[in-house]
Amino acid sequence: MISKSNRTLYRSVQLSLLAAGLLLVALFSGCYSFKDVSIPPEVKTARVNYIENKARYINPQLSPQLTEKLRQKINNQTRLTLVQNDDAHYDISGYVSDYSITTSGISQQGNQQQASMNRLTVTVTLIFKNNLDPTKNFEAPISRNFEFSANISLQQAEAQLSETIIQNLTDEIFNRIFSNW
The missing domain is CATH 1.20.5 (Single alpha-helices involved in coiled-coils or other helix-helix interfaces)
Incomplete structure (x- = not known):
């Protein structure tokens, strides 16, 4: 008792x-919050413009895949309605500004040094416009590096890394727009 x-x-x-x-x-x-996503309640719509490829080397699949993956992520992880008109509350655009390869690892083969690893650097310049609060507008480079063996061609590396490149860049862009950390 x-x-x-x-x-x-x-x-x-x-x-x-x-x-x-x-x-x-x-x-x-x-404020609407979901998985570290923070969107003011007055924001209802977003437009994701085609992310152009302006890099010196052009991977023809990168722009359409990145644009589509970003649209899907915004559609699935926010309450925003995607629209195609000019009066969207959030207007998201950008372009691939760098797509380059450098040597990132060297190995010793007898008396000669050889590249053992290469690094693919992909940079997207993100242009974000908040049409309800222009003080929140920004333009920022988002860059990621992807390592691959020097024993394979760039085309082979792209085939292996394509999904990772798209996912990582999409996550970086999404977090830059919607996360408050």
Whole structure:
């Protein structure tokens, strides 16, 4: 049997937990949040323009795949409606500004040094316009490096890395736009 003082204590703890829960709901109700995504409640629409490829070397699949993957991620992980008109609340565009290869590892073969690893650097210049709050507009380079064996061609490396390149760049762009960290 529970004493009267224990019941009072139990009820007090329940009320405190309820009050804390209500406080949390009140704090977070002003902004939509999902998986570290933060979107002000007045923002309802977004437009993702085609991400052009302006790099010296052009991977023909990169731009269409990156554009589509970004659209899918925004559609699946936010409450925003994707639109194609000029009055979207968020207007997202950009271009591939760098797609280059450098040697990242060297091995010794007898008296000669040889490249053992290559690095593919892909940079997308992101252009973000917040049509409801122009003070939030920005243009920023988003760059990722991808290592591959020097024993394979660039075309072979692209075939192996394509999915990783698209996923990593999409995540970086999405996080730069929607995360508050």
